[in-house]
Amino acid sequence: MAKETIAGLAKRLGISKASVSYALNGQPGVSExxxxxxxDLAEELEWYPSxxxxxxxxxxxxxxxxxxxxxxxxxxxEPYYMAMLAGIETAxxxxxxxxxxxxxxxxxxxxxxxxxRWAGERKVDGVLVFDHLHDDPRPALLERLGMxxxxxxxxxxxxxxxxxxxxxxxxxxxxxxxxxxxxxxHRRIAHVSGPHTFLHEEERIRGVAACAAGHxxxxxxxxxxxxxxxxxxxxVALLQAPGDRPTAMIFGNDLxxxxxxxxxxxxxLRCPGDVAIVSWDDSLHCQLASPAVTALxxxxxxxxxVAAELLLALLDAGTIQTRPIPVSELVVRASTAPxxxxxxxxxxxxxxxxxxxxxx
Amino acid sequence: MAKETIAGLAKRLGISKASVSYALNGQPGVSExxxxxxxDLAEELEWYPSxxxxxxxxxxxxxxxxxxxxxxxxxxxEPYYMAMLAGIETAxxxxxxxxxxxxxxxxxxxxxxxxxRWAGERKVDGVLVFDHLHDDPRPALLERLGMxxxxxxxxxxxxxxxxxxxxxxxxxxxxxxxxxxxxxxHRRIAHVSGPHTFLHEEERIRGVAACAAGHxxxxxxxxxxxxxxxxxxxxVALLQAPGDRPTAMIFGNDLxxxxxxxxxxxxxLRCPGDVAIVSWDDSLHCQLASPAVTALxxxxxxxxxVAAELLLALLDAGTIQTRPIPVSELVVRASTAPxxxxxxxxxxxxxxxxxxxxxx
DNA sequence: CTGAAAGCGCTTACAG
DNA sequence: CTGAAAGCGCTTACAG
Numbered sequence: 001m002a003k004e005t006i007a008g009l010a011k012r013l014g015i016s017k018a019s020v021s022y023a024l025n026g027q028p029g030v031s032e033x034x035x036x037x038x039x040d041l042a043e044e045l046e047w048y049p050s051x052x053x054x055x056x057x058x059x060x061x062x063x064x065x066x067x068x069x070x071x072x073x074x075x076x077x078e079p080y081y082m083a084m085l086a087g088i089e090t091a092x093x094x095x096x097x098x099x100x101x102x103x104x105x106x107x108x109x110x111x112x113x114x115x116x117r118w119a120g121e122r123k124v125d126g127v128l129v130f131d132h133l134h135d136d137p138r139p140a141l142l143e144r145l146g147m148x149x150x151x152x153x154x155x156x157x158x159x160x161x162x163x164x165x166x167x168x169x170x171x172x173x174x175x176x177x178x179x180x181x182x183x184x185x186h187r188r189i190a191h192v193s194g195p196h197t198f199l200h201e202e203e204r205i206r207g208v209a210a211c212a213a214g215h216x217x218x219x220x221x222x223x224x225x226x227x228x229x230x231x232x233x234x235x236v237a238l239l240q241a242p243g244d245r246p247t248a249m250i251f252g253n254d255l256x257x258x259x260x261x262x263x264x265x266x267x268x269l270r271c272p273g274d275v276a277i278v279s280w281d282d283s284l285h286c287q288l289a290s291p292a293v294t295a296l297x298x299x300x301x302x303x304x305x306v307a308a309e310l311l312l313a314l315l316d317a318g319t320i321q322t323r324p325i326p327v328s329e330l331v332v333r334a335s336t337a338p339x340x341x342x343x344x345x346x347x348x349x350x351x352x353x354x355x356x357x358x359x360x
Numbered sequence: 361m362a363k364e365t366i367a368g369l370a371k372r373l374g375i376s377k378a379s380v381s382y383a384l385n386g387q388p389g390v391s392e393x394x395x396x397x398x399x400d401l402a403e404e405l406e407w408y409p410s411x412x413x414x415x416x417x418x419x420x421x422x423x424x425x426x427x428x429x430x431x432x433x434x435x436x437x438e439p440y441y442m443a444m445l446a447g448i449e450t451a452x453x454x455x456x457x458x459x460x461x462x463x464x465x466x467x468x469x470x471x472x473x474x475x476x477r478w479a480g481e482r483k484v485d486g487v488l489v490f491d492h493l494h495d496d497p498r499p500a501l502l503e504r505l506g507m508x509x510x511x512x513x514x515x516x517x518x519x520x521x522x523x524x525x526x527x528x529x530x531x532x533x534x535x536x537x538x539x540x541x542x543x544x545x546h547r548r549i550a551h552v553s554g555p556h557t558f559l560h561e562e563e564r565i566r567g568v569a570a571c572a573a574g575h576x577x578x579x580x581x582x583x584x585x586x587x588x589x590x591x592x593x594x595x596v597a598l599l600q601a602p603g604d605r606p607t608a609m610i611f612g613n614d615l616x617x618x619x620x621x622x623x624x625x626x627x628x629l630r631c632p633g634d635v636a637i638v639s640w641d642d643s644l645h646c647q648l649a650s651p652a653v654t655a656l657x658x659x660x661x662x663x664x665x666v667a668a669e670l671l672l673a674l675l676d677a678g679t680i681q682t683r684p685i686p687v688s689e690l691v692v693r694a695s696t697a698p699x700x701x702x703x704x705x706x707x708x709x710x711x712x713x714x715x716x717x718x719x720x
Numbered sequence: 721c722t723g724a725a726a727g728c729g730c731t732t733a734c735a736g
Numbered sequence: 737c738t739g740a741a742a743g744c745g746c747t748t749a750c751a752g
Binding site for chain 1: 441
């Protein structure tokens with residue numbers, strides 16, 4: 001069977017190609033009767049218009065691109081990405097847009113080359129950009145390429161009105177975490193962040209410092225790189241440093257939190273007895289750890305959905321807008337249990353009463 | 361600046377569109393000098409041929425599709441998928457093919473509808489199909505749609521020569537696991553598998569049974585659904601059942617293994633002292649657990665790469681072939697430590713000496 | 721080796 | 737409301 005085309009349908013129905021097209025696209029110019037006949041025939045034949053022909057004549061690819069630029073190892077172990085992808089794809093599908101995914105290592109040149117090529121080939125109609133960097137070159141590049149984009153996770157303060165993006169209240173998140181640690185009696189804490197090149201890490205650091213200052217809490221900052229090992233090494237370094245040691249530590253993601261926990265065990269320290277832990281990102285890892293780790297639940301699926309919806313609005317209506325990501329919620333677990341509660345859980349690996357069921 | 365086209369380049373160079381096209385595509389029909397001039401100009405202008413125009417005239421989309429059909433929750437927490445995606449995308453990019461990703465829930469109708477639409481719209485040139493089912497309707501559907509595909513993970517026994525696919529030696533994997541447990545002295549084991557609708561689970565069950573029979577080991581089969589809770593509940597059910605209880609358990613994936621571990625803790629049982637555990641899938645969860653869980657390392661990234669390469673070969677040359685996935689390796693950890701080694705690690709949560717460093 | 725022309729399968733003014 | 741025609745930007749026989 002030869003592939004059906006719009007011309008074939010037209011001939012079968014004894015009408016013109018134009019009428020078929022109008023009928024298919026819900027445009028005026030055809031009678032209701034004709035429209036129904038076209039639609040019925042298309043369904044009967046299981047026929048769909050060719051996407052490339054459509055793309056060519058409409059000058060619209062019908063797809064949105066996304067470059068995941070991170071250490072493949074990190075991407076594979078960070079549940080964050082997959083959950084966000086799911087949110088993005090679901091929202092795009094509802095808007096009848098396909099998702100084109102490209103994974104490159106932590107190589108800015110490749111990400112840049114991908115955008116240039118996509119723009120040149122008009123392969124995608126827009127892109128989703130993540131992990132806003134300090135002095136991020138990507139907005140300017142995309143602007144120059146004429147490629148619509150949405151920047152996810154810009155700080156509220158730095159939200160420029162010239163392009164679409166989501167914003168996160170990093171200071172608010174920081175306050176949630178620091179307030180909690182203050183409540184638990186901590187007066188000296190360490191903050192193991194991700195690389196300072198990420199704008200959101202700068203904002204978090206600022207937020208933690210500000211809130212801690214208000215409480216009279218001392219903060220020891222420590223820059224790391226989101227890897228498990230980095231969390232481990234940070235703890236070792238922090239605890240070997242001269243001076244009072246911190247009684248609590250904030251880690252920039254779940255992987256580093258796990259590394260930190262491992263280090264504490266190695267050093268024979270108890271969590272939360274000797275050092276409490278908070279993760280700036282929740283995941284199954286935090287839930288399964290012993291002790292389970294208190295974490296900021298950022299709902300990556302919903303974040304992806306919001307970003308995707310902004311891009312759809314930009315492409316459909318040219319609407320440039322900024323939308324705040326709903327505030328994250330702190331899920332309190334055993335790793336920051338108050339001393340008296342923690343008695344039964346200080347030994348890493350002991351499960352505090354009631355610490356399991358919420359998972360199942 | 362108006363968008364450049366091939367006609368524009370031709371005019372600038374004073375040659376015909378055809379020559380530009382030949383030069384661009386490395387085809388004969390142009391002098392080396394002309395070819396160079398074309399390529400140089402394209403690079404200077406940062407110009408790329410329109411993908412939709414190309415797709416239309418070549419009748420080739422330049423993209424490959426993949427539909428991830430699983431519980432979003434599972435997908436988000438199963439590192440397996442992301443790692444495989446990375447392998448797939450990398451291989452496709454090398455073959456100059458884009459990856460179109462669609463995520464639908466565990467809904468066969470949606471997966472089917474996606475294939476029908478992709479085929480009708482000629483949106484992708486081929487698809488990658490995963491999780492071979494018992495009486496899987498997808499091969500026949502794709503065949504009918506004329507959509508090239510590669511089926512990943514068919515059992516070696518059931519590898520039909522009519523379409524491309526990768527095969528896994530499930531029986532071999534089963535033997536690796538069962539042999540190991542036999543070595544450790546286990547004579548009664550439970551096998552908590554995924555749903556029997558998956559062909560690979562049937563094969564695993566058969567393989568475990570066969571190998572166990574050879575060793576005189578008794579196997580208690582138990583069907584579950586890959587979720588954390590399922591692993592937990594399986595353990596509870598298995599240990600409450602009358603008769604001798606198993607001294608070791610095999611879980612179909614890492615999530616169920618974690619659930620199983622939680623259940624053991626709840627029940628006050630020791631691992632591996634009372635019950636040893638093996639996971640039929642490795643991941644960071646297995647590595648971080650206490651005790652760390654012995655697991656079959658299946659290298660999802662490489663599996664994705666192999667499947668993608670088969671699809672590229674099929675699309676480029678029409679080559680239908682079957683390729684075996686290299687055998688998986690068993691990573692032995694504390695959860696199956698021999699009794700004497702395990703003395704220091706029986707208490708879930710205690711870290712066996714040397715159990716941490718390999719991670720970091 | 722090069723040029724003029726048809727074709728890929730749609731969409732969209734423009735007349736009727 | 738309908739039809740004939742041009743156009744989207746490439747590729748590819750077919751003559752020269």
